[in-house]
Amino acid sequence: xxxxxxxxxxxxxxxxxxxxxxxxxxxxxxxxxxxxxxxxxxxxxxxxxxxxxxxxxxxxxxxxxxxxxxxxxxxxxxxxxxxxxxxxxxxxxxxxxxxxxxxxxxxxxxxxxxxxxxxxxxxxxxxxxxxxxxxxxxxxxxxxxxxxxxxxxxxxxxxxxxxxxxxxxxxxxxxxxxxxxxxxxxxxxxxxxxxxxxxxxxxxxxxxxxx
Numbered sequence: 001x002x003x004x005x006x007x008x009x010x011x012x013x014x015x016x017x018x019x020x021x022x023x024x025x026x027x028x029x030x031x032x033x034x035x036x037x038x039x040x041x042x043x044x045x046x047x048x049x050x051x052x053x054x055x056x057x058x059x060x061x062x063x064x065x066x067x068x069x070x071x072x073x074x075x076x077x078x079x080x081x082x083x084x085x086x087x088x089x090x091x092x093x094x095x096x097x098x099x100x101x102x103x104x105x106x107x108x109x110x111x112x113x114x115x116x117x118x119x120x121x122x123x124x125x126x127x128x129x130x131x132x133x134x135x136x137x138x139x140x141x142x143x144x145x146x147x148x149x150x151x152x153x154x155x156x157x158x159x160x161x162x163x164x165x166x167x168x169x170x171x172x173x174x175x176x177x178x179x180x181x182x183x184x185x186x187x188x189x190x191x192x193x194x195x196x197x198x199x200x201x202x203x204x205x206x207x208x209x210x211x
Contacts, residue, residue, distance in 0.1 A: 157174070
């Protein structure tokens with residue numbers, strides 16, 4: 001008579017556990033799509049089949065962008081069990097250290113002047129050229145999100161990618177060097193100069209490694 005397999009070994013067999021990660025991804029996509037479609041239809045003057053179709057397609061595009069942004073800003077480590085709890089605790093502690101509201105006041109005070117200066121530069125010289133750089137970013141999803149938003153708020157810079165595993169941003173900059181606003185972000189502890197030898201060649205795309 002064959003021996004019964006212990007319960008804990010049976011639970012470890014492939015396929016015996018439901019794919020929790022896949023279910024969560026599907027639930028996230030469905031939640032985003034439903035919310036965006038509802039918002040679109042709420043703003044439509046009349047709800048017709050055409051409006052529903054356009055809203056569904058628009059909501060799908062928005063869902064893809066939202067999920068891509070969330071995956072870029074949040075780390076891809078474990079989300080369940082003891083490892084997941086430790087990761088979430090570490091992220092919260094890092095966010096408390098790196099993103100205190102008082103530290104954002106000096107950069108925010110400088111932002112309007114930087115927007116005006118970059119707008120004048122683009123008007124006179126155009127938006128062509130520039131170069132890519134990879135500044136380090138403070139740990140934690142909140143710090144990464146704040147740095148991404150603030151660096152993309154002015155016409156002179158925008159964030160083209162986020163590498164949460166290595167703690168780097170991929171930033172396109174029109175000016176040859178850091179702006180006064182970027183220096184304020186550095187003093188606030190949100191970003192730091194790229195490591196020596198990490199600066200890419202001028203005009204390199206965001207995913208190209210420097211020579």
